[in-house]
Amino acid sequence: MTKSHLNMAYRRVNGPGQSLTSILSHNNCGIHQPCRTGTHNICMVSDFFYPNMGGVESHIYQLSQCLIERGHKVIIVTHAYGNRKGIRYLTSGLKVYYLPLKVMYNQSTATTLFHSLPLLRYIFVRERVTIIHSHSSFSAMAHDALFHAKTMGLQTVFTDHSLFGFADVSSVLTNKLLTVSLCDTNHIICVSYTSKENTVLRAALNPEIVSVIPNAVDPTDFTPDPFRRDDNVITIVVISRLVYRKGIDLLSGIIPELCQKYPDLNFIVGGEGPKRIILEEVRERYQLHDRVRLLGALEHQDVRDVLVQGHIFLNTSLTEAFCMAIVEAASCGLQVVSTRVGGIPEVLPDNLIILCEPSVKSLCDGLERAISQQKSGTLPDPEKIHNKVKTFYTWRNVAERTEKVYDRVSREVVLPMDKRLNRLISHCGPVTGCTFALLAVLNFLFLIFLRWLTPDSIIDIAVDATGPNGAWTQQYSYSKKGEENKEISESR
């Protein structure tokens, strides 16, 4: 293990090296800076991060960027993706730890509740982290981090990005686990009111400690471009992962219906997944090869180019906490037709979206309405839509509201061990509560052992790459200085 990681470290680009060189050569005071008043040292933990793509990933990234902009220190901890192990730096000195933990099931690490403690504790200590912010209830690592943070007496925030039913057995179990891991979390953030209700029910929480902070899109990435689409035909764009939860089966019913009805209707489907086969079968069966384009997996930067080719955006999801796709589409000036599920009704005002029931018939009606509007030209101008949507969701706003949560959390007191155990037992039912109380105690003992093994005093404090006097900002001055040197030597 050792060797491999060192080797891995060698193979990295020298970006981080540069940044470190700069800071080390110029401000050694920058190393031992205390936590600035009013700003926090935040550690985002989640299994899902780049190179993996999705809503959670972009949320974490954008939020971190905006927080750094606002002067906080942010680091991200996730698990290793293939060859991408170790420590990387992203734009504006955002530091990402790719920990070498085993991946169990779709990009979520296996958890033993203990094995990740040594590394996480080392990171929390060396980065002087004050607030742990975990993301996504699917991520085992996020829950581990919450657990360990509580053991170490750090403040914790959790963001839930997904909705859960209560019907089947699996959801019952997951809800129980969520109850346990959230029962002593300081604050929870949900992306929509529906999601908040859902989370409050699942984890049996006090709704006062649950804030609703929606996702956002970067409106500059999604600008309309009416000339890219040809108005002789009407194009319907669908961009989502091709899985059951996204209602691809509905789509496979909608496509033949409408294509038989309207000869001048085209579909563009972006995304990849197990349900792709169904769409292909439909396309073959109804001879729609020239009218239904399956683009396959899309890079995030290509999404906009696909969106602007269409007039209408169709979202057939069966469940959504906060649908970013429709916001992006609306921001590109498309008329959005979507199913009325989850938090979608809260996302866009009624004049921008046509909500339907999750059935082929209702969706077809909605689409026909949109088509007729399009034909009669009563749809508003894309630019107008864009300018309107632009004001709705911005990452800066998200960052501000999240910052408020941090401020509030940092003023709270962390439960001492005994209170924590009591809370666990009283809050999570006798059996589960006692089990996890025991685990918590074991974890605490493990932590003490680790502290004895490597005291905090011999852990190097990490160089702060972000912030006003961080390495990243220093770097430019460094290079400029180099320039000056050169000039001097030439001038003489």
Add this chain to the structure above:
Amino acid sequence: PYPEPSVRCEVVGWQKVLYERQPFPDNYVDQRFLEELRKNVSARKYQYWSVVFESGVVIQQLCSVCVFLVIWWYMDEGLLAPQWLFGTGLASSLVGYVLFDLIDGGTGRKKSGRTRWADLKSALVFITFTYGFSPVLKTLTESVSTDTIYAMSVFMLLGHLIFFDYGANAAIVSSTLSLNMAIFASVCLASRLPRSLHAFIMVTFAIQIFALWPMLQKKLKACTPCSYVGVTLLFALSALVGLLTISGVGAILFALLLLSISCLCPYYLIRLQLFKENIHGPWDEAEIKEDLSRFLT
């Protein structure tokens, strides 16, 4: 740090939208919180007798397994001559074959478009293969101990009962698997019989009772429910009688089992419906009502 809800925000009132900045803190809890919470949306009211009627399928299947075992026991003991069994089996299957077409006046056959020639062919295939393999079957498991065989066949028959298609659409239902398990069990048991002729006839009988008989049942149930009930009762009685000749206790236990399945279980089902508490809300994953297979086929 939060702007206290001022006077005008009572005027404005909170609304459940995300795209507007509202003068409330992010963790504001309105009285409309959880108003869309529903309970027991999909709870169904069951009629007792309909449930009992539906449970007929299970009874039938249990009885056919029981009959099969009884017959096997008789042949193993040598109390039943294979020729006799073969004759009755042949006769009953012929009768069943005729009935199969009479019941719905041959509409089903027209729909499936299966010719009699195909039926004859598969029948011939059965006979020839079983007859050809019966010597092999005879010597197949002689080195394996009898208990192993019994355990295996019991296990297989249980599997057959579990995976059988009782008309509920669940994930584990697989009629193919259940039929195969039944055949496997029958082959195992047949290999224990004294002679290869016995084995051959046992396997044929297994085909009749596990493969052909359920088809006929399905049709009966669909077309003439009352006659179906009658047949079920008859079949159950015959199975009980057969079991009674072997062991009284077994017969009593079996009878209790049948009773509980046909009467007690429905009662409990209806009782337990009252305690059902199922939370629903906008967060639920919407299920697709209409079948979409029509677009593909």
Add this chain to the structure above:
Amino acid sequence: MEVERIFSDIYGGRLALQRRQYSPFCREFCLGCPRLSLRSLTAATCTVWLVAYGLFTLCQNSMVLSAAIFITLLGLLGYLHFVKIDQETLLIIGSLGIQMTSSYASGKESTTFIEMGKVKDVVINEAIYMQKVIYYLCILLKDPVEPQGVSQVVPVFQSAKPRLDCLIEVYRSCQEILALQKVTSGSP
């Protein structure tokens, strides 16, 4: 001119950093790891011998004991000759190159000399090592194919893993010398 300072490695052990400056463009850093402690040595030996004695009591065969003695001796020799590094030296000669010498406890020395032409930069890097996240000094080698890229990263002080403050000290003087190098090669 020789300066000696005391630092600690990532395990909290004591490290002595000797810094010799021969000339403005030639410096030597000599990092002495803690010597082989008698306690651990005796502990290892005793454990092996106890195990051997246990075996001996089980199977009355004196071969076990002699084998144990041989094993300990060979193990010690091997350890001293191949594993235990007493001293790591980093010699930087401006406009000539960087030389890394690691001398084993047995006196064996292994040297690597990297010419200045190949050195792109000397940086401090982070890596995940066992259950720790450590800093380490490393030399980035130029990629001959495309000059901006880095073909390879060579770690320095690999056996004695000094902490950040020690690395910073070494790193600074490296940067000074490299800076001279860069400026002069840049000017004509």
Add this chain to the structure above:
Amino acid sequence: MGLLSGGAAEAGQGQAIPAGLLGPPRSRRLQPQGSAPRSWIPTMVLKVFFPSCCSSADSGLLIGRWIPEQNSAVILAVVHFPFIPFQVKQYLSEVQKVSQVDIVVLGTWCNNKQEKEENLGKFLDDLGTIFSHEPWLQISKEKGSKFWSCHTLSRQADTPTEDQVILVYYDQRKVMLSRLHPPEISLDNQPGVITAPDASKLAAVFDTVAKSEVLFMTDRYDDGPIKLTHWQSEGVEASIIVELAKQASVPVCMLLTGLLSLVSGLCKSRIFKFWPVSFIWSKLSTCEQVRYRLEHLRFVFSNQKAENQNQLMRKANIFVSLLVDVALGILLLSWLYRKNRIGQLADALIPVADHVARELQDLLQWLMGVPAGLKMNRALDQVLGRFFLYHIHLWISYIHLLSPFIEMILWYVGLSACLGLTVVLSILSDIFALLTFHIYCFYVYGARLYCLKIYGLSSLWRLFRGKKWNVLRQRVDSCSYDLDQLFIGTLLFTILLFLLPTTALYYLVFTLLRLLVVIVQGLIHLLVDLIDSLPLYSIGLRFCRSYRLAAGVKFRVLEQEEGRPLRLLMQINPLSYGSVVQTYRLPTYSCYPKDTWGSLCKKLFFGELIYPWKQKGDKQD
């Protein structure tokens, strides 16, 4: 003079340009020097590579090569007084013609043994005007002190500089003889790194010294116009044997090449083209080995010279390994043919084969019973057992048919030991393969049977679950079978399932036997490969003359005092044995298994033929 000095002069001009650009900043920047390093304004450091053998030479001119892009001077030799400048220039230009290195006069060297006389000093100064070079070095060594002073004069700046100079002493002989290996051998390898010689200055220094070998051909005793000091000035190294060998090698090579071409022509002749012969020819490892050796011989004794060092090394390695091989072989030969060891061997051989066969028979008997209390299907068990027993019976009779000739065969085979130990070993492995042929057959039968069963079972199991393998989508689809299909499938499935243990057991036993044989053969092959591929010559070279194979250089800082130039000693860093072997190991023909352990186990489980990896099994199937 004009004509002849042209080269040197224009060379001087050529190099004067960059140096001239460098000149002014350096000279001016010197003044603030000495304060804290931060404020110290740097200059390009001048490196002087000085041969340690010249350190005691009398005063004179330093001749060598000036490498402007690295601002370093490689001093090759010292020209002593008295000389006539014209002759010096002439001589240098001649040397230049021969060795494509532009050797010029770099400066003066004054080694004042007795008390320092300044007239010599100023004489040296105005030598600089005769031999124009930029910068003009002045290295001088006082009596007693080991710290030298080194001045560089440049036309623009007349102030001599001290501490911008590094004196690097090098051992001229070693540097000339050693060859610098590309660094990616010494560092852990990185495929992309191929350094052009000018990129790395050390390579430049090395090949400068290596090329100007001509310069070192004159020692002080031959009466040339000028006297030089360099590593051979005490007398040129040469050995008569080497010369003789060089003379003799050519005709020998001619002769052997002729023979070899004859032999190879014979090998290529028509008889070996026909199917069975060529097939067996390709299967026997002896033939492989012999062919391999023939190739080696042809390579070694080919008349065309080895164009580069690698080729030469390779030739030497092959030659040495051949010699060692043959020597070992002859040793063995002499041991074998003493007091009728062949006869004993032959007598021992037949009983061994018999014994093996008998053991196999017992094994089969055991299998036909109830082995280890396993539940086997008796009928199948009997059938298989009888079949194999008959096979063994055939085998034994064959062996006995063969027995009278064994000794003779061995005797002739033994003669082949003079071709080398490897040939004998490969013959041994072939004999072993022949003697265990029956095991091989058993293995193949068992494997085929087992393989059939496994595949049948797997597909029938899919049918049993109501699935089927979709070939187009490469996945398992669910599918609805007809009643009769299901019935027959399940019937067969049951039968196969109950018959599986029997076949599996036979397969297992014979696979284990086969593996045993394969392992033995593999060990023999390993030995052969070791002898074939070990680069003995290189290893010997590394052992005796470690500087000949240089991984790089290492520097030692000699002790020094303020204001004097920095003195380094350049030593050669020898290549490690491991990298020697992996650089020079000779390619071998042997076919090792390509598959990993996991895939091997998978193959074993599914009953595919594991060895030979190609079509050696076709003989029976």
